[in-house]
Amino acid sequence: MAWFLGLGIVGLVLLVLCLVFDGVLDGLGGAMDGFLSLPVIAGFVSALGFTGAITMGAAGTGAGVATSAGVAVGGVVGWGTWRLSRALLRDGTAPAPRGEDLTGTSGTVVTAIPAGGYGEVLVYLAGQPVKYAAKAAIPVARGTEVWVESVPSVTSISVRPVER
Template identity: 65%
Template sequence: MGWFLGLGVFGLLLLVISLVLDGVLEGAFDGLGSLDGVLSLPVIAGFVSMLGFAGAIVLGTTGLGPGTAAVVGVGAGAGAGWLTWKATRALMRDGTVSVPRGDDLIGTTGQVVTAIPADGYGEVLLYRGGQPVKYAAKAAGPVARGAEVWVESVLSPSSVAVRPVGP
């Protein structure tokens, strides 16, 4: 049972190493073509640790021998490795969310937090990517603090042109 527990702990250490080194060792398997990703360090760590811990559980709770415990451990390790591979592939290709661009602000509404004078800049609070962001704002005429505004154009990465909503 000591060997199986040792494999389980070794697998957990491999997982910690893969988290700390963050992909430094991933290039070792780049030339293997279709096995790229299947032999990543997190997948190997999941396989080895599950093999060890599942084998130790089978050996410690049943009267079966080390051979059967190893077979069960390999099966459980293969399952854990496959799930780790699928999870990392899903996380790596999560590219559906686009990065907000400045032009995405056009047509959005916000609130004036610093009054906008007729000949200068004030500040408005807009929501970009779901987060509140304060922008310098310019308007054709004066706009009071607390007024709701609509973004007409983006002047720079940190400033917008607005107009009051309503009369």
């Protein structure tokens, strides 16, 4: 039973190494695409060791039965770890926000906009406040809520006051 507990502890140490060194040994799997990654090996060894110890201690079985049970449970845990890590690595992100996404949103004038000239408007792009140079057909006072009509360049927008 001491061997099985030792294997379980070694698996936990491997898991800590996996967290500390984060993927340093992941390239050892080669063609197996992460199946022999450190988290998978740590999960397998821990499950094998602790399942073997529990089987021997609780059921009073021999080393052969405990090893078989440990390998079976370790295989399931290793496979589950591999599938979970593949799912997490495949998780895509949303596309980066672009200035064109501002069209139709509202903002607040922070620097007055003269007729035909530029002022500044605070708008929210992907939840973050961003100041843009803003142009309007009519003069717009500071603090006025405006709608973004278009995005003529990367740093400027065309706005109109919100009518209520």
